[in-house]
Amino acid sequence: MSGKVISRREMLRLAALGAVGAAASACAPATPEVIRETVVVEKEVEVEVPVQQTVEVEVEVEKVVTVAPEGQEPVTLESAIAFTQADYGLQYQVIEQWRDIFQETYPWITVNLAFNDWTEHHNKMLVLAAANELPDFIEVQASRSLLWIINNVFLAVDEYAAADAQFNADDFFEPIMDYYRWEGKTYAYPYDHGPNILAYNKTMFDAAGEAYPDETWTYETMLEKALAFTSEDTWGYSGMPRSWLLEPNFLMPWGGLLFNEDETECVITMPESIEALKWWLDLRFMHEVAPTPAQSEVLAAAGGDFVSGKVAFVGAEPWFAPTWNALADFQWDVAPWPTGPVARTCAGLGSGYGITKDTTSPEDAWKWLAWMSSTEGLSFVWAVTGASTPPRKSVFEVYLTAGGVAEHARYFYDAMNDYMKIGRPVSPYGAEFTAIRDREMDLMLTGTKSVEEACADMKADGDPILAQNAELYG
């Protein structure tokens, strides 16, 4: 794997996409007149945090200018977008470029971009919401979107999407859209979404003469290989049941569940869930193929369990690629998440964009949302950088040819298309339940409580919290 660099060739390919996007937008129904000219945009950006990357941009676009309808006043849209440290600041520079092309296409619209670090974005938006100062357009994490939707923060966008002939709403992977819909209406569109599948250290597999993981892997294979790779200072696997991964990655393969369908009850005491959790805990306590939290704390100094080169395989999302490319001194690749006794399932998580209900320019805000989440936009901003897997099927080929993505990155597509599930909780009272869940998982994973006892306590203390969801749903 090499560091992430957008080559001249890739950027020239973007030129075509940019042209298509601009032209497509120009064909929108409300467009009264289009002026076309060809321009060359050159930009060079150097990023040194913490690995220097040079992004060379030379985009030849067919610049499309949509002339404002008669009497159209200038419109300014406030837009709040978050970025992670994983892509070292590259992402926001690309978003700015895509915004610039948008403003040239719609000259009466100015989009002010505010970038937040991911760790601060949610709280900042909460404060702005409390002050009735939300921007016209905000980014929202998938697991929190329902909370915002139910609290009437977002504008339903189905009518705008239906009226926009260029916007293909059916192109998104269907499981992802469940995060952004409520009572039959769509309130946001995703811009990235990544499933958690298996990532493995190719160098370790080569050295051990083991075949790489593939579609045939079951949990039995996983245990067998984990045992083979475990020695005094190496481990076969890392990653215990936890967080939003708990249900899809760790319980569902056994037929287990964490919640009932509408998250009004915790069902983790079902036999399938208990059986699954016991299997996972045996990895740590009986087979000792996974590092303990104390050992992981030390490996964190070397970049984490996997990057340290001491762990053969882990669960991972696509957005790890830039970091691993920068820090890992071994070859790595990805494989399908193993098949369980009942099914193959994995979790997926990402983020989307929504228009806030109090925007004074919903039509123009829709233009910006459509621009950002269109095939062309997702290609330009996301797929070509390889920073994360795109939520649109049509953009996947662009992602697969991006620099730095895993050799078998197509397995991400398979997961998103075939077996990815929502990582719950997503309900408004989910965060409160999470505190109970984490408490009991801690006690389970430290061996303080048995699986049965911890699950019973999770249900006993969690159900009254989840019952409030039922009251909220009416």
Next chain:
Amino acid sequence: MRAREEFEFYVGISPWILGFLLFTGGPIVASLAISFTEWRLLSPPKWISLQNYVELLTRDEAIWVSLGNTAYYTVFSVPLGIIVSMCVALLLNQKVPGTNVFRTLFYLPSVTSGVAMSLLWMWLLNPEFGLVNLGLSLVGIEGPAWLFDPTWAKPALVLMSLWGIGSSTVVFLAGLQGMPEHLYDAAKIDGANQWQEFWNVTIPMMTPTIFFVMVTAIIGSFQTFTTVYVMTGGGPGWATLMYGLYLYNNAFEFLKMGYASAMAWILFAIILALTLLQMLGARRWVYYEGDVRGGM
């Protein structure tokens, strides 16, 4: 002349007064009003009278867990901190070469960022590779899992709290250096040995300082947040869920801003009550120069 002094007093204090009224007073009053509402930030607040307080005191198990954890931390870390910082101050008060270097070294952790200190202590307390367990192993003791063990996580935080004794050490040092020499001279004439000097002169004369350090340390320990937020997130199994962290979780994770405000006011009431109790108790054991026992 008096009017001019008053004028200068008010001019001098005005930046703080203005800052307090503009940036602190308003939010304090607002938080009291918010504590009587259900406010999930994303929708307008709804007046619910005393419901937050009732739920807080009667139905929320985590409140009592967090209060218990905070009380445990206070009960052990405050006396331990006072004793250790007093001892260090006594050592630093000796007239030996290099004292200034040691004074600087002991104070350095107090100016270190809380986050950096927390990360450092995560390493020191690592069960397998940390220096604390390495030291214990040298004397034949197998150290516990500290922050990874629900039983040992709180003692680990108490141990770590000693790292921050620099500020109280400086206060004690200042108190020791202001000690009237004639009292020691009188004690020597009466035939007192060093221990008797310490017990009958130093300690009584230091009681105002001890009282000040105790009050501020208890207030600080009830507001513990950064260390647990960074090091444990309240885990494992809520073993280190301190009141301040649970308040933060309610406000920004569970979006129960009204409930969190009520928690803040309960915390204020607890701290106020504890401080008043200490002030009442202080009449029995704090001596001010020139006072007689029990008098003020």
